[in-house]
Amino acid sequence: MDSSSSSSLYPPPEVPKKLHLENREKLIKHLRESLDSSSRPLRGFVLLQGGQEQTRYCTDHEDIFRQESFFAYLFGVREPGFYGAIDVDTGKSILFAPRLPAEYAVWMGEIKAPNYFKETYMVSMVHYTDEITEVLNNQYQGSGKPLLFLLHGLNTDSKNFSKPAEFEGIEKFETDLKTLHPILTECRVLKSNLELAVIQYANDISSEAHVEVMRKTKPAMKEYQMESIFLHHTYFYGSCRHCSYTCICATGDNSSVLHYGHAAAPNDRTLRDGDMALLDMGAEFNFYGSDITCSFPVNGKFTSNQRLIYNAVLDAHDVVISTMKPGVNWVDMHKLAEKTILQSLKKGSLLVGDVDEMMVERLGSVFMPHGLGHLMGIDTHDPGGYLKGAERPKEPGLRSLRTSRDLMEKMVITVEPGCYFIDALLVPAMESPKTSKFFNREAITKFRGFGGVRIESNLYVTSDGCVNMTKVPRKVEDVEGVMSGAPWPIKKSIHENGGS
Numbered sequence: 001m002d003s004s005s006s007s008s009l010y011p012p013p014e015v016p017k018k019l020h021l022e023n024r025e026k027l028i029k030h031l032r033e034s035l036d037s038s039s040r041p042l043r044g045f046v047l048l049q050g051g052q053e054q055t056r057y058c059t060d061h062e063d064i065f066r067q068e069s070f071f072a073y074l075f076g077v078r079e080p081g082f083y084g085a086i087d088v089d090t091g092k093s094i095l096f097a098p099r100l101p102a103e104y105a106v107w108m109g110e111i112k113a114p115n116y117f118k119e120t121y122m123v124s125m126v127h128y129t130d131e132i133t134e135v136l137n138n139q140y141q142g143s144g145k146p147l148l149f150l151l152h153g154l155n156t157d158s159k160n161f162s163k164p165a166e167f168e169g170i171e172k173f174e175t176d177l178k179t180l181h182p183i184l185t186e187c188r189v190l191k192s193n194l195e196l197a198v199i200q201y202a203n204d205i206s207s208e209a210h211v212e213v214m215r216k217t218k219p220a221m222k223e224y225q226m227e228s229i230f231l232h233h234t235y236f237y238g239s240c241r242h243c244s245y246t247c248i249c250a251t252g253d254n255s256s257v258l259h260y261g262h263a264a265a266p267n268d269r270t271l272r273d274g275d276m277a278l279l280d281m282g283a284e285f286n287f288y289g290s291d292i293t294c295s296f297p298v299n300g301k302f303t304s305n306q307r308l309i310y311n312a313v314l315d316a317h318d319v320v321i322s323t324m325k326p327g328v329n330w331v332d333m334h335k336l337a338e339k340t341i342l343q344s345l346k347k348g349s350l351l352v353g354d355v356d357e358m359m360v361e362r363l364g365s366v367f368m369p370h371g372l373g374h375l376m377g378i379d380t381h382d383p384g385g386y387l388k389g390a391e392r393p394k395e396p397g398l399r400s401l402r403t404s405r406d407l408m409e410k411m412v413i414t415v416e417p418g419c420y421f422i423d424a425l426l427v428p429a430m431e432s433p434k435t436s437k438f439f440n441r442e443a444i445t446k447f448r449g450f451g452g453v454r455i456e457s458n459l460y461v462t463s464d465g466c467v468n469m470t471k472v473p474r475k476v477e478d479v480e481g482v483m484s485g486a487p488w489p490i491k492k493s494i495h496e497n498g499g500s
Contacts, residue, residue: 153181
């Protein structure tokens, strides 16, 4: 990518629908294994209800539809109002499309025939939603009422429950609300090669957009202008109509607000010479997301204080990535990141005393109150972080972890250490008898109002380590070079085997 506004990633790749076919086959394999291990018959149907279009309050304004994530994972359907079923016995998949009124063709476009959806989404058959009861009863080969495995379970990130399918005639079926959710969630934890390839493209186009923002950022701009540059690049070149989450475009003290960018803090500050920027933005491609954070000085040159904090976080980012491999525990990785940052702050004379004692007193959580990272895929915070029965850590900082699991090959996870100067945490810690002794008050005072630094990359775990899917400048000299117009290489990398 050179300094002009262009992209080496255009046009975006076609994503094979085989990806979702493989996901369905994976689910049925694991569901059959679970049923067999508990001596249950291998009969029934997995049944999911897709998302519905929503209007804005009482108006007829419809927000741009985005498919429910579990349904997207199994069927890849873009349109609203669908149901999907998979026959546990045969593995055949059935889509149920809404029966649209004739006037739909006038206002919304061509009414697609069932065969269109059959070919587009590589399913065995397509019927209408008002035929669910009849079709499933006709397909069922067992005795008694057919069994439906419905999706119902807790998302440990949102604390919300997934909604089981509802339709007229469901009382004519037996229903199981317990079996499907943990199995389907675990299927989503480990990515196929086709999934990895799509996530890699989302990372590639988002990385390229972050570099574009770096090149164009200048003092006196507005934070929302940085957001706009990112959104334009990922949509114009990458066809990414959706973002993985609300963009965080924080400068100055705003960069210490962990989820800045929401409606009450809408990326609207004016950039000042001497500010640090913290930009957490990721595009979504074909349902799969990216989640990338870059931190840099808005004027393109790090001060000594900015360099100190930035390198503290970068060292933590790099040491975690170099340590990651299957079997490594994520809580241990969080503690490694914390310790690395505390050692850097001590070396920079912001802290004094024994770093191991600081760890015992959980001082790291004062500077990094959030977790080190999270599983990522179709959702930014992909499900499966805590398995049934797993306990969430209770200590400050650690209780914010979105997973406590051991790493496994084919997991995709973010690594996002940060160091922030948040008065709401810093002041109590400086006054506490347990932690006040660790602070060099004169030095810390100079960083009040600094904001914060976060560096976030997306990693997938390999058999003996991990691969960084994010391709943005990280070293101080590379960031400064790109901001002054130096070239930054990035290559198209999507293919059926995934990876780069």
